[in-house]
Amino acid sequence: MERRVLESLLAGDDEASVTALATLRSGATYWVADRARPAGQHAGVFRHRLQRMRMHGLEPLGLERAVRLIREQDRPVRTGLIHAADRTWVTLLFLTEDGSALVACAGWPLPLVAGKPPL
Numbered sequence: 001m002e003r004r005v006l007e008s009l010l011a012g013d014d015e016a017s018v019t020a021l022a023t024l025r026s027g028a029t030y031w032v033a034d035r036a037r038p039a040g041q042h043a044g045v046f047r048h049r050l051q052r053m054r055m056h057g058l059e060p061l062g063l064e065r066a067v068r069l070i071r072e073q074d075r076p077v078r079t080g081l082i083h084a085a086d087r088t089w090v091t092l093l094f095l096t097e098d099g100s101a102l103v104a105c106a107g108w109p110l111p112l113v114a115g116k117p118p119l
Contacts, residue, residue, distance in 0.1 A: 001032045003097060006080075009095065010101040016062025016105045020082055020091040027085040036076035036097040056109060062077040066104035070094050077103055
């Protein structure tokens with residue numbers, strides 16, 4: 001997926017989309033899956049990850065909303081990731097099966113390892 005296409009999909013006004021777009025425009029790297037998977041599988045996995053993050057004191061930006069939106073999705077979704085250029089932030093994307101629209105996104109800071117972002 002071309003960067004400009006992904007930027008156009010992140011046109012929402014929710015905080016997670018705004019943050020994802022700013023991250024992408026600041027030189028982030030990104031990846032989008034070539035194929036879709038059932039939305040229910042993603043909803044279960046990321047509901048569990050949300051619980052685990054909260055147990056460790058982390059409140060991911062938009063993940064609760066993303067889990068709800070993909071659970072409501074009756075079609076498979078494609079996933080993607082945006083990694084901030086400084087590797088301190090990651091955004092998780094859920095796109096429609098054909099990649100033409102954003103279903104939801106969420107983001108969270110990456111932990112520092114020995115005071116530095118992971119490689």
